[in-house]
Amino acid sequence: MFRKRPNKKLNNDQAQLTQENSTAQAELAQQGEAFTPELLENLRRIKEILGGSSDLVMTDFILGGHEAALLYMDGMVDKVAINHFFEHINRTPEMMKYSNFLSQEEEGTADFFKLLSTPVNRLDEIRFFREAIRAILAGNAVLLVNSVTHGLVIDSKGHKGRAVTESSTENVVRGPKEAFNENGLINTTLIRRKIKDPRLRVERKVIGNVTQTSVAVIHIHGIANDKLVKEVHARLDKIDIDGILESNYIEEFIQDEVYTPFPTVFNTERPDVVAAALLEGRIAIVIDGTPFVLLVPALFTHFFQAAEDYYQRWDIATLLRLLRISAFFISMLGPAVYIAVINFHQEMLPTPLLISLAAQREGVPFPAIVEALIMEVTLEILREAGLRLPKAIGQTVSIVGALVIGQAAVEAGIISAAMVIVVAITAISNFILPAYNMGISIRIIRFVFMFLAGTFGLYGIAAGLFALALHLCSIRSFGIPYMDPLAPFVPDDMKDTFWRKPIFRLITRPRLISQKNNQRQSKSK
């Protein structure tokens, strides 16, 4: 599947390998200063690095007869977790035995810290200021003890975030309602809870030099294609940016094709969609700080599959999917075909319709294409305004605005009534698409088609569709042809493309994505 650029990728791998070696050494050198045995000096140093930020909390106390200090960022830690930790070590009887060892050899510290560990909180030993700072900023607490050159990171991230709520962008009538939130850890958990299999692999990395955003790459080992997983990691590792605030930051870095209106990375806020994709052999990228999880590879047909297609019976799902595909074409070509027909191919219309349309056009001062542009642009403005406004007002603006303006424009004789109908149907058709980003792409393409129709009529539309088909067939998502399974044609994968067969007939995984371990269920049933 990487046949287009196998050599390049191989070289990349080698380059990656050597790069990794060198970065490891560089990192060691970069770790910089280690802790000193003087607690006060350590504290002063940390304070200095953080520039005396007011939300840094330092508490002094005596631990095992030694001065100790706990450092954390106010509001980012779970204080209950820290309290538990201290209750635990105070209850440990061996504590006193070790009261003297701290002045001894450094090796002893390891045992000491082991003693402190609790069954639940994760503890990490650290030696450098840098590590301490990173831990504090991530929301952990750092324990420093006088005369010890090691610190202890207590896992106590306790940021209060949004609860797991219903999805706001991908609604279903039937199906799980929960959606991801901004907490990357909770998001991975939601996925893990759906797939309880040891082969589910979560690999974490930190991207963003300043934001230090944690990114998790999730795949099912043995189902996902290894080369693909490697490729995802390689592309993520190449990202060098100060901050990652939303998954689109990553999407734009890792997508195959930049000069295309079509999305080649899928995003969703539904754990069930991610789980289904993982089971198909696709790879999920969970980014801390956004509820939108990326899925790759994303093919053209994926954007027409709604979660609910699999939660309603297959005949209904098939019908809905066909409806969606026709809505896709209406949404893309609606105004274009209308313009072409009434400007160039009037002979195509039944006579009564032609006369009725001609009567409506009487007195309209603009050519049809201008008329269509006015309406389309108005609609886009209304839609965008409706999105940005507070929820309660937003709906009023978009619906009332469209209706009132449409009605008024018709009465004023600026726009013909038929054009309002065409534009309205087009806009509604656009909403039927389950993927918002595909919807936007179609909106852009619609304008191109309108110009083509306005200049060349149906001939222009045909030429445009031809170019569109060529373009769609030329792009790839992580090496997988975008139009798979239509081009290249994979007959077996048609089972879940235009129609959806009953679930017990969906025996194999999409052939090109997984490429191995294709069997989903035994054939005998």
Next chain:
Amino acid sequence: MKRIVLLPLCALVLFLAGCWNNRELETLGIAVAMGIDKIDHEYVVTVQLVNPSAVSARQSDTSRAPIVTYQEKGKTIFEAIRRVTKVAPRKTYYPHLKILVIGEELAKDGFAEALDLLSRDPEFRNDFYVVVAKDHPADDVLNVLVPVEKIAAQNMFTKLQTSADVFAPTLALTFGELIKDLTSHGKHAVITGIQLTGDAKEGEKMENLQTSNPKVRLKYTGIAVFKDDKLKGWLNEKESKGYNYIVDNVKSTIVAVPCIDDKKRFLSVELIDADTKLKLNTMKPKPEMSVTVKADANIAEVGCAIDLTKQATVDQIEELAEKDINAKIRSAIKAAQDEFKFDFLGFGEVMHRAEPGYWKKVEKKWDKEFVDITIKSKVTVDIEKLGKRSNSFINEMGD
């Protein structure tokens, strides 16, 4: 970078074409009917345009006439059509043409030369109907305002379609079929006639629309028979029907037959499906051809007391209906063989298919051969249903 420059350049190409052939809807004069006459070696073309705002359902302006006609002369049809632009406010647009009316004078002179433009110009389709104006020039027919269907051409179009479908003495002949008939050696063309009743001038006024019993009407009458492209005469209703039986053009029609014993009263038999086969029976000693009609029928109306519950009665009615249809067929054959003396019934095409070798020899003089050919006819009517009741309530009324 190259791509970024290339894209706007490609976009500019769009505007180079300059929207060729772009016509806004409101700039079109939608022609729905066209009439062709010939006066003093010049064609007179009458074009009936729709006035959309007077027709449209929503903003219908009833004070204005729904149609308007323009007339111009020219040495050729095209010249006349283009000359129409001098008087018409918009460029006439022909793909929606519904009906072509040929004036009787032009029809008598031969109209083939007038049709070339219509079959050549891509703006004309070939699915509009062709009729001949009887006793009137074509423009009189096109000037009439008619009620119900606001557009006169649409009125003529649907009227012809319905009467051809359910009554059968008319013939809904499209332009394409006419051209086919004109070029065929085995069949001469026939075209339905249209007639104006009342004063043509009165029919042009809006008053004609405002009464429940319009003074001026358009009516289809009989079938005009052409030898090549020249009008030779008219078939009456009986012969017209016979013609339609022979060319298998009858979908549904009514046969009125006398009540079996009572010759003064009648009952109607409704044919619901008629199927005609023309056949060459034998070549020796002389060619003999035959017409076989098989029809399914219902009893539609009974105007006398007869006992329909008896199979014998129904059989008798069938026989009477067969006789009636057969008489119509014979009259059409008689008209062709004795009166006009050429084949407009299509027997030549049957001969062509059955005996291509013989056809080659007689093709040029087929009309002469045709006159002497024996044509047998056989009609079978099969009555299937009696409607909602069997015997008429007349039976129960007593004498």
